[in-house]
Amino acid sequence: MIKTDSIFAKPKIVNDVKDCYFYHTLDVPGYGTIEGNWDLRGGFSEYLGRVDFKGKKVLEMGTANGALCFEMERRGASVIAFDLSKEHAGI
Numbered sequence: 001m002i003k004t005d006s007i008f009a010k011p012k013i014v015n016d017v018k019d020c021y022f023y024h025t026l027d028v029p030g031y032g033t034i035e036g037n038w039d040l041r042g043g044f045s046e047y048l049g050r051v052d053f054k055g056k057k058v059l060e061m062g063t064a065n066g067a068l069c070f071e072m073e074r075r076g077a078s079v080i081a082f083d084l085s086k087e088h089a090g091i
Contacts, residue, residue, distance in 0.1 A: 024067030036065065044071045053077035 014020060022036035040047050048068070054076035060069050063081035073079050 021065075023064035026065065026067055026070075036067075038067075040067065040071075044068070048072070 017031065017034060022034050023038060025036040025039035025041060026034045027041065028034055048071070052075075053072050056072075056077045058069075058072050058077045058079045060072070060079055060081045061083075063069055063083045066081060069079045069081045
């Protein structure tokens with residue numbers, strides 16, 4: 001039996017990126033730079049401990065806007081990301 005309640009946040013329809021909050025600064029192809037609170041561009045390797053991600057499997061907990069996931073995937077990892085919605089995180 002499938003439960004009807006879910007820990008997954010309901011998808012939101014967003015028509016303008018300015019209506020979103022970004023935790024990390026991202027360079028989005030076809031859009032440009034989106035400013036966030038943390039800018040790890042140019043410092044991912046140091047932040048992630050200079051790990052070689054080729055062929056690795058990564059479980060990222062608390063992914064925020066996914067910047068680290070995207071970078072680990074770009075470096076060859078298979079990534080599963082998880083983050084709680086505010087309504088289920090007790091915030």
